Amino acid sequence: MSGMLFDPESIRTLATILRETALTEIELVEGDRRIRLVRAAPQAAHAATPTLAPIAAPIVAVAAAAEEAIPAGAVMSPMVGIAYLAPEPGATPFIAVGRAVAAGQTVLLIEAMKTFNQIKAPHAGTVTRILIASGEPVEYAQPLLVIE
Amino acid sequence: MSGMLFDPESIRTLATILRETALTEIELVEGDRRIRLVRAAPQAAHAATPTLAPIAAPIVAVAAAAEEAIPAGAVMSPMVGIAYLAPEPGATPFIAVGRAVAAGQTVLLIEAMKTFNQIKAPHAGTVTRILIASGEPVEYAQPLLVIE
């Protein structure tokens, strides 16, 4: 046998086949030459978290937003309460989709314990989505709006 | 390494056959050329069976042989009972390691319900292992000896 015992490219090709075909072993013999590739069986990841039998709807959150992926630029509720988009009924809302807001500008109110808490924009940008309706209950860490 | 030792397309075809037929291994030999493909049994997706808290020893089988891989050429017990290697105490055992046996030859007795059942060699060969001791209880499908 002259030169290299093996051809790296062949082995790479075999390895690719092994993986793509989900095999665990390939063995080739020709005369006194032999190549054998082995791949450990893919380790079972933990099974998905089991679903418990729900009585009714399993997680009827006050708003089910927590289940979705949180969009970038989202402003999250710092408390539980009722969200309001305007300072009083009938008044002009603090924000609107497409409108620019400055950092620190009040974007909505959350009423908790009979107190109206001003929720301020954590960063400047444009309001691209409003995720709650005025008068709607919100929970802690619930995304309220997106400022991009 | 001169020339291709293998033909990638052939291997892919073999792998497809392997998968579609739910086989776990294919081996081809032609003259001094040989190809072997192995695929792990698709049990990997399931997590390992959980271990229940055992009270004492969890599975104290009468003989725990069932836990091990069954060797090729093994003769399995067809019944529950007491195995004897000789026709009576002090007599010459039916078999010994290294000795040749003919198919149909009695290799041991199993006493069940006060009856001595003759266990016969299912195939001819040489006794390579005796897996039980005379007078030992055996359960159904327990490997008794290996004839290769």
Place this chain on the structure above:
Amino acid sequence: MFQKVLIANRGEIALRIQRACRELGIPTVAVHSTADTDAMHVRLADESVCIGPPSARESYLNMPAILSAAAVTGADAIHPGYGFLSENAKFAEMVEAHGMTFIGPSPAHIRMMGDKIAAKAAMASLGVPLVPGSDGAVLDLDQARAVADRIGYPLLVKAAAGGGGRGMKVAQAADELEEAWTVARTEARTAFGDDAVYIEKYLDRPRHIELQVMADAHGSVVHFGERDCSLQRRHQKLLEEAGSPALTSAERDSLGAVVTAGLRKLGYRNAGTLEFLYQDGQFAFIEMNTRLQVEHPVTEMVCGVDLVREQLRVAAGQALGYEQSDVEFRGHAIECRVTAEDPETFMPTPGRVDVFHAPGGLGVRVDSALYAGYVVPPYYDSMVAKLIVHAPTRPEAIARMRRALGEFAIQGIKTTLPLHRRIMDAPEFVAGDYTIHWLERFVSSV
């Protein structure tokens, strides 16, 4: 007490018996087929013996294999559970012939109750009520009319040689008797070559009510009250209650007195269940099961008794140590049998259980041999779990069952859990207003 008990069964009942033995400090031997190597009753046993291939005939019904397993492990008693060999008199005899104790009644009593005609005759002689009817064959229409006058309508004219519903006609009132009589005889002659018929009261809306008894070898017999097992589909019980929503405690007491006196006279021992049809305040004996029943836990809950422990004690020769007046009934219990079946088509669904999470908390009991990762084999009975609740009153028991069914998670295979959830909300069930026909209609009303 026994030194070691071999449990000749599988599944939840094997586990149930194992638990009782363990609490009495008795080691157990599990037997199993090759299909049950990973079964819970094997994994939790002190010892286990593989007795045969998956086929029940060659394993759990294989008497020599089971007796050999008992011999090689040194067991001195065998508990047969229910099903399989539990009502096989020959097996009970073989166990005794091998010097071991069969945990159950004597072979003679098993044999007597296994012959349904002999059982009825024995019960009649002991004063246990049967379905009212003619004493044997009715020879002519006049005699039929006389019987009808005595037992009332509706009634059934049945071929003596009959079976499977053939040669059986209902007469709802007197003007239907002649036709029923004629047609039944004709059918009987055609089908069985024998036109002998007899007459029985037709119970058109009966409940299935059974009485749990326990007897020791010293002449003490007590009953632990009734179970209402009317919720059946194709003669398979699906849900049981103790007590019956239809029975008064006076009815229970008077039936119990007749039955226990009869069994005392018979010299019966160990556990037994007398099954009755019940309608309009009348009981009619159907058959006696000479073994532990699937639904025994509801009785355990209301009586605060461990029936398997009692079976073991009595089989070991111990006296019951209490009398009928010591048996108290507290609250109400319900059992739901959960099977590995499609809850609508009832097709069996063997396979891998991915998730098993049992409900917990106050008054909830689960008897099951399932665990997450277990593969339900296709060879045996499809029942995989019994969910039992106990509460002070029937409405509270229903509320508790509803709650527990809501928590019960079995995933990977389909089960009848959704059907049980539906039953808990059915007004007829909630009202306790059902007969043995109700469930069949309810199931098909989806």
Place this chain on the structure above:
Amino acid sequence: MFQKVLIANRGEIALRIQRACRELGIPTVAVHSTADTDAMHVRLADESVCIGPPSARESYLNMPAILSAAAVTGADAIHPGYGFLSENAKFAEMVEAHGMTFIGPSPAHIRMMGDKIAAKAAMASLGVPLVPGSDGAVLDLDQARAVADRIGYPLLVKAAAGGGGRGMKVAQAADELEEAWTVARTEARTAFGDDAVYIEKYLDRPRHIELQVMADAHGSVVHFGERDCSLQRRHQKLLEEAGSPALTSAERDSLGAVVTAGLRKLGYRNAGTLEFLYQDGQFAFIEMNTRLQVEHPVTEMVCGVDLVREQLRVAAGQALGYEQSDVEFRGHAIECRVTAEDPETFMPTPGRVDVFHAPGGLGVRVDSALYAGYVVPPYYDSMVAKLIVHAPTRPEAIARMRRALGEFAIQGIKTTLPLHRRIMDAPEFVAGDYTIHWLERFVSSV
């Protein structure tokens, strides 16, 4: 009855309360921190509200957030469970100020029992026995001798301003009194700048025995007997029994009569527990817990009562509807608290539970919020399951607990299950022969 109950807690007790509400047909609101989004009490709730970040201070102890959650969901009552805000009088007041019902005693009674000195004074005035001792400070050695003659040895000389064991000396007999007196005063002066001391009987081998009471708003007070909670490690209860192996039913009855009469006079309502040290046939009141206790299930098992249901009914203004003479004690119950801790080092072991398989069968109850795949968060109490058994006698209960512990599988995290298995085999435990010091020694004797 309430329209909707908010459960201001987490873990097994949140689930426990949810179960009682569900069985009464009352919808529940779960509150949770961001760390508990996948918790069982959230997954099984009718509604849930995230109230804050993982830190308990900002979530489960966050009164405004909890009250807001109740307001936005329309809950009309709040059950505080145990721990967290359950004994916070201010929270109870706020709940009432918001027009909702606090499921527990009045804020005034919570406050009274929260002040340990006021609680003792109140109990003394109601005739409840305290630790025998001087009435207030002892001024000189002669007075100390007079007190000692009255209460006997061993005794404790304690700094009035003391705490943490400082300024506290034991006199085993009369010849040690002068030294104890002198040293305690010196220590008290040095440590607290105040040499006032008082004298108390020293209980060297007491049991911890507590009495469960329940009172309605109409003047009815009953007790549900005692629990023996002597098995403690660092003042954490590990295992509880009902009844106590040390108590006679006469002792229970007479203590119960004093306590219920006292609480009736006090106008107490809802659930409460009086904790006592018990030695040589004498009870000494330590404190009163004005809430549901972790170990309430053992009482439920022996009395056949649902204590959370009773709390809900009483809080809704319903009368108990039964009297002391209706309360019956049946059998024996034991609870093992299973914590996510190394069973030898007691280091907490939060993490993923790979396998969770609860024991089943007769007389076994599991209260746990675990499930396979759940990740035990590192932020809260390490108790992950309560295993409770009930049986006709204490030996049978121990056998059942041993059996159930053997079946209980929690894998992925270490738990104290192995320690409980060891306790079940300890001769002192089996004999019922232990004090509050026993477990600490047993644990360190590995």
